[in-house]
Amino acid sequence: MSExxxxxxxxxxxxxxxxxxxxxxxxxxxPDAEMAIExxxxxxxxxxxxxxxxxxxxxxxxxxxxEDEGSFYEPSNDKVYRHPTFYEIPDGVKYL
Numbered sequence: 001m002s003e004x005x006x007x008x009x010x011x012x013x014x015x016x017x018x019x020x021x022x023x024x025x026x027x028x029x030x031p032d033a034e035m036a037i038e039x040x041x042x043x044x045x046x047x048x049x050x051x052x053x054x055x056x057x058x059x060x061x062x063x064x065x066x067e068d069e070g071s072f073y074e075p076s077n078d079k080v081y082r083h084p085t086f087y088e089i090p091d092g093v094k095y096l
Contacts, residue, residue: 008057010036014044015052019095022054030055 007029013022030036036055
């Protein structure tokens, strides 16, 4: 097994325009964050799709389990004000 096979996995997020959220675009292996950013630039922004790149070690991400869906999200279902359909979006609001 080569050293390259042991490189950590990085999750890549790209911001396409100022004011917009970073979006997950994929993953790649790299030895460190600097190289992950350079590789992400080459792979995911070839046609000037982004203005900002975030790289996050995949092992640093924690997630809920799909099996916990019912009990994990149930408490918010009775709070209608937390749902975006409760609010009206004013005219002229951008990036929402």
